Amino acid sequence: MTTAMETTEKLSDPSGRGFVDGYRITFPQRQHAYTEAEIAAVVDVMRNAEGQTQGPYLEKFEADFAEFTGANFAFGVSNCTNALKLAGIFSGVGPGDEVIVPGYTYCASAIPFGDLGADLVWADIHPETWTIDPDDIERKITPRTKAIVAVHLLGLPADMRRIMDIADRHGLKVIEDCAQALDCTIDGQHVGTFGDFGCFSFHAAKTMTTLGEGGMLTVKDADIAARVPGIRHNGLAAIPGPRERYWVPAMSNVDSFLDEQWPQNFCLGEAQCALGSEELKSIVPNNELLIEQDLKIRAALADTPEITFPQVVEGGRYVVHQYVMHFDGSAFGKDRNDLLDLLTAKYGIRSIVQYYPLYRFPLFQKMGYGEADTPFLEKWWDDSFSFPWWCGITDEEIEIMTSSLKAAIADLKAG
Template identity: 50%
Template sequence: MTINWSGRAFDYNDEEIAVLVEAARHADPLTQGKYLEQFQKDFSAYLGVKNCFAVANATNGLDLAAILSGLKKGDEVILPGHTFCASAIPFGRTGAKIKWADIDPETRLISAESIEKLITKKTKVVVPVHLYGLMADMKAIMALARKYNLFVIEDCAQSIGAELSGKKAGTFGDCGVFSFHGQKNLTTLGEGGTIVVKSAALAAKIPGLRHNGARPYTQKREHYWIPAMSNVDLDIEGVWPYNFCLSEPQSALASAVLKRLDSMNDKRIARAEYFRKELEEFPEISFQKVRKGYKHIYHLLSAKYDGKIFGKSNNDLIKSLFYEYNIKAIVQYYPLYRYPLFQKMGFGKANCPNTDEFYDNMISFPFHLWMSDDEFSYILESTKKALKTLRGGKK
């Protein structure tokens, strides 16, 4: 048997399955109903915010955030080059110029320092991505945003429940976007997401943008069916609306799973911290630095392998784990500026040495929550054996 990086998507409990079945049987209508409203209230309460909107996936949320930011052709947006492609594509669609910021070599996240190097008079938006479950330094980034009048969109796809000084990811910037994809810490049948918005004025535009511009008539009518059941209008002049709705069964399931999100995150944290501690005798393996005041919720367990002193690379470690121990670790998040998509769209140039250095030496261990304790122990012990072998007798 091979222990895969991804594992099965999610392990719903009996209570959550019952909630899903109940909603599938009784939801009326199947979108934009009471379950959606309830989940938005629940998620708002969890984060401690006012304006939360469920969407079909996090990319939809980023599309909405890009629209709300007012980005247009000739503007500039700053993003990390080290992230999943969906972090950048919605901003490319606006016609704005994407500028790739380097990552901090210790946290492996975008930083205020790397952002400020790229700011020009055309810079309008910055998108910090809280990758792997650890938040970027949002205090410093927000101070920078105030200095240069930048719109800040937090990509929290991998950081539901992560914190900085007790304040949750997604609550610092102008917008925060979350993912409920099947691989995430909270998932709604494979896809789903939310966008939270700080400005009440911008929040008022989302229901229409999310649902084909549909809205009730505001004027008094003699008959409810005249001129039509509902109105369709623009929320932002010149911007076509979308259909980004999350279904009622998915919304009901999200509320149910949210109840145990923190306990699931706690289990991830405990396992990750144990894994890291057990590998401290191997300094050639380094994990993200978690500075004081940060809560890392370990959506993924990524590391850098620096085996140059032993004449080895991350490929040697991954090869050993797979062919000798049937453990399928991976390398992920190819720098976006190396992809044909972004190169063909004119965004193939970057000065990101830390990003290149990390990617060219990174490894992501299997770390899904549903692996057994025995499987987890096997991965840890096998990693130790592989690292010792790759040392070739050196220390």
């Protein structure tokens, strides 16, 4: 059979997504197809927008996003990595500072802070939620700590009450990486609005995407918010004061907006912004469908103790960005690799392993961050894996995946 998102594309994404011949179910590269309304929004910009960037569609998208999340201020940017970079800049992160980042996350959660010259300090994950462990954050704080990066990985909210309490007591900035967590809340408050900054992604693999790339930075402080547009767009600003001729000395000024800080170009195009405003209308029902899929899989595997799932912090709404599970075959001497070998070769299910502990990557090792004190992550990660996941998995596909997983485990038990 073919999957709901099957295409003729060959595998090109190093994450392991994309249709691959020979499997019953594989990972799609996108969570869902664009609707006709979303396509029409992009075409409207192509036909009618006077400018293709920094215009009314950006203003509308930022206003729509701030309203959706409850953020004080929202700024469209080219991607979440650059949103994190801006958050680091406005947090004053630089050489000699330490930034605490979970060891288990996507690489972009850490790279911007290393690029700013900070020392990366790896935090462990919580044994139940699989997000950054507040107790370990507090253990890792030193006089050089400048900021905490709280990642809401997999659409699971980190424990922001604990994290904010720790940050407030130690005078630290909190940067929320919400790349996978749009529509994720704690007691009704949207992630990205607890800390000083929230950073969101609209990459193709997300539930909401703006033509493959895109991001949003949310900001709590009004003074910082006033400076974001200039830093985001090459320092461009109006020339102050009245002018005898509108073209003298030139049409715009260039100002760094921060002492000794070069501006950046992290702009988001108008077509992407128009699409973003339209996609915000469907994010909640799409996430509800993903949650419904998750509950069906959990119910089907309730009698399979070898498979465990993450828990959600009290009062949290999760949004199930990727479908990560943990396998424990220690009772019969088998591990995750044994399980995936069977799932792929015998049952045609292309599961993948993702979010390698960052300190194991060559990049971070070369940069001097190859060591970590993360005992739970070290014993947990090597038996984690991800089911194929997208918005709109059919009941038949869920039954194929879950029954195949149970059968593979039975095979392993039988030797």
